[in-house]
Amino acid sequence: MSKVLMTVYNNFTHDSRVLKEANSLIDAGYDVEIVALLSGEVEPYEEMGKLKVHRVGINPVHLRFIKFLKDSKRDFAQLKRKMVNFYKKAIKSSNRIFKKILSIPKKFLSKINKFKGRILKKIVSIRRQLSVYTSKLEKSIISTLSCRHTEKYTIQVKDNKVTDVLRFIYCQFPVFQDKDNFVIKILKRTIRIIIKVCIYTPISIILLFILGITTINNALFYILAGILDIAFGTARFIIKLLGYFLKVIYEVLELVIVETLRLVANIVMSILRFPFSLLTNIINDNHEKSVIQKTDDRSKNDFTTLIINFLLKRHRLFCIFDFNKRIMQFCDNSSTTYDIVHSHDLNTLIFGYRYKKKYKTKLIYDSHELYLERNRFDSYSLLGKKIRVMVERKMIRKCDDVITVNVSIADYLADIYKVPVPKVIMNIPSAKEPVKRDESFSIRKQLSIPDDKMILLYSGAITFNRGIDKVIMSLKYNEDIHMVCMGYGADKFKDDLVNTAKESGVIDRFHFFGPVPGNQVTSYAASADIGVAPIENVCLSYYFCSPNKLFEYLLAGLPVITSNFPEMSRLVDEFGIGLTFDPSSPEDIARTIKEALVSEEIRSNVISKTREVISKYCWENEEKKLINMYEVL
Structure with a gap:
């Protein structure tokens, strides 16, 4: 016998769909347990025949x-001041840090410029020294060659061997001794060229060492100085070129780094501003008093009250997460391992997804409506809805099967989430x-409505956006009609409807009745003359709905x-058992009521085709589809 766990986010006292599904599965041989919400005056554990109900x-x-x-x-006022002070200090610290980071490239470039300046000064100084040394060398050689000696020069090897060699050559060849001799001029110029060439050429070093000259006066220094001059000239050019490229690279890097740091600074600033902005938004936000938990603090600007209101605005979301967590704890502590988890609506699918992932069971998602397109006091934010859609898309694709209540919702889910079209199991009696x-179940008798007046019945939840107010407004166009609202609803909504009736001048023809037990709804409804389902087009879930009250x-x-x-019109038009109207127009509603009450065709169709409708749209047919789905799993 397969064990089935159904989860539902209510106390399971009025959920007819879940009860019908559970009983059908029990009759088919499944062991079914339900985990519901413990709220109101209900027991934590209850047995309904073979059905076990746990409430957490x-x-x-x-x-x-x-x-x-x-x-x-x-x-908490002091805590608020501390938060503000912390925020200010954090902003100052971050500004100092970003300034230091931005100053690093500038310091680096400054050091490069200083180093480049010192190198250039050194190069200029060396060039000046080289020019002086070259001039001195040239003059020294020329003056040596121009000296006159009457005596025969005898070579004496001393420390200055270069001078000795040149003097020996000069004295042995008298032609060199004539100042005005043309040959002497040519030789002098040749010597100058040779000296310059030797200074900038390393061959002179080799020649001097071949001659065995060990002490060459300052000639070696001059040669090395010339080489250094060439080297430093090249280095200076390279440094200038490098400096140019560094400047271009620095400007590009400065642009990139500064913009990147500015972006990072903005992100960090935004993060640091978040607590303060959140605090400011909370302070400036005028929340309405929560219907869940009212606070009686000293002042509306009290920090504690603001935090409480902020949290209570998200009360339902916190409760859903906590409910799913506690179902998981209940299952972990239980000795029973379930073969199939049947999650009713998105608010319990979170548990089903986690349980399937942990215990490798089968998962069914039962979407009673378009959960993210429901009738709400306040709509989801754009980001909030996007996140919820992503969550539902991820989990619905992990389900082994998906069911919903009508064709329109099935097609919508398949189109939005790109999944196979869910199976349709309607919520019908x-x-x-x-x-x-039966006079014992007479609304007319219990409310003392005259026999000559028609009763227009609304059965179901009394809440906002159900179109009840528009029907009340339409009563002023039909003076022979009394409207009865049979169901449960908050006093706030009932008071609003009473005020609408007073403003329309029909308070004497508007009544509340019940609520009554589920098995007596149709018995009381039979004492009315016409039924109305005036759902307003305020959300997709309402637009695609097929309410149980029609059946x-x-x-x-x-x-x-x-x-x-679409769904309601399909049923009414298929069998001709009623009419449709524009729910936003009280005049159109009044016209439709008159037409339906006087139409003999509609009344005859209701009498003759009711059994046909019941045979086609009944839970017994839907039950077969449910059992077949479970058997395939």
């Missing part, structure tokens, strides 16, 4: 933190004979008028 309580982290805030005696009127009206033998939306 939640204690989300934000409520624990709020309790800490209220119980704590800390001065079981097949049974149409209910006959309850049919079982009660009532003509149906409903909003002109």
Whole structure:
């Protein structure tokens, strides 16, 4: 026997779809347990025949933190000042750090420029010395060659061998002794050229060493100085070229580095500003008092109150996460390992995804509606909705099977998340004979509505955007009609509807009744004259809805008028059992009510085709599809 775990985010007291699915699976031989939310006056554990219901309580982290805030005696105004001071100090420190980082390239370039300046000065100094040494050498040689000696020169080997050799040559050849001799001039010029060539050529070094000259006066220094002059000249050119490229590279790097650092600085500044901005936004944000938990603090600007309101605005999200965590803890502590997990709606799919990943079980996602396109007090932010869509897309693709309540929602899910078209298992009542009127279940009698007045019945949840206010407004166009709202709803919404009735002048023809037990809904509905489902087009989930109340009206033998939306229009038009209207127009609603009440064709279709509708749209047919799906798994 396969073990099935169903999860639902409510206390499982009015969820007819989950109950029908669980009982159908039990009848098919499955062992079914349900984990629901422990809220209200319900028991943590309950057995409904073979069905076991476990309810887990939640204690989300934000409520624990709020309790800490209220119980704590800390001065949160002081904490706020500390946060602001910390933010200011962090900004100053970051500014100093960024200035130091930006100054590094400038310091580096400055050092390069200084080093380049010192090199250039050294090169200029060496060049000057070289020119002086070259001039001195030339004069020394010429003066040596021009000297006159009457006596025969005898070579005496001394330290200055260069001078001795030149003097010996000069004295042995008298032709050199004539100053004005043309040959002497030529030789002098030749000597000058040779000296210059030898200074800039290393051959002179080899010649001098071949002659065995060990002491060459200052000639070797002059030669080396010439070589250094060439080297430093080349070095100077290279340094100038390198300096030019360094300057270009520096300008490019400076642009890149500065812009990068500015970008990093902006990011860091934004991160550092976040706590302060968050604090400022919280301070400037005027939140409405939460219907979940009201605070009675000293001032609206009290820091503790602002934090509490900020957290309570996200109350449902925190509760859903905590509920899924506690279901996981419940399963981890249980000795039972489930073969199939059936998650009802996205708010319990998080647990199903984690359980499948951990225990390698089968996972079914049962989407009762378009969860991310529901009727809400405040819509999701753009980023918040994007994240939720990504989460649902990731988890729905990991499911072994997906089911939903009608064709329109199935096609939408398949198109948005690129998954196979989910199976359609409608939320409709079981097949049974149409209910006959019973005076013990008479709304007219219990509300003392005259027999000559028609009763327009709205059955279901009394909440916002259900179009009830527009139907109330339409009563002023139909004076023979009383409207009855049968169901449960918050006092706030009921008070708003009463005010609408007073403003429209129809308060004497507007009534609340019930709520009544689920098995008595159709019995009471049979005492009305017409049923209405005035859903407003405020979200895709409402636009694609196929409410259970339509089939309850049919079982009660009532003509149906409903909003002109795809799924509801399909049912009404297929069997001719009612009419559709524009839910935003009280005039169109009033016209449709009159037409439906006087139409003999509609009344005859309701009487003659009710059984046909019931035989086609009944839970017994949907049950077969559910069982077949489980058997394939």
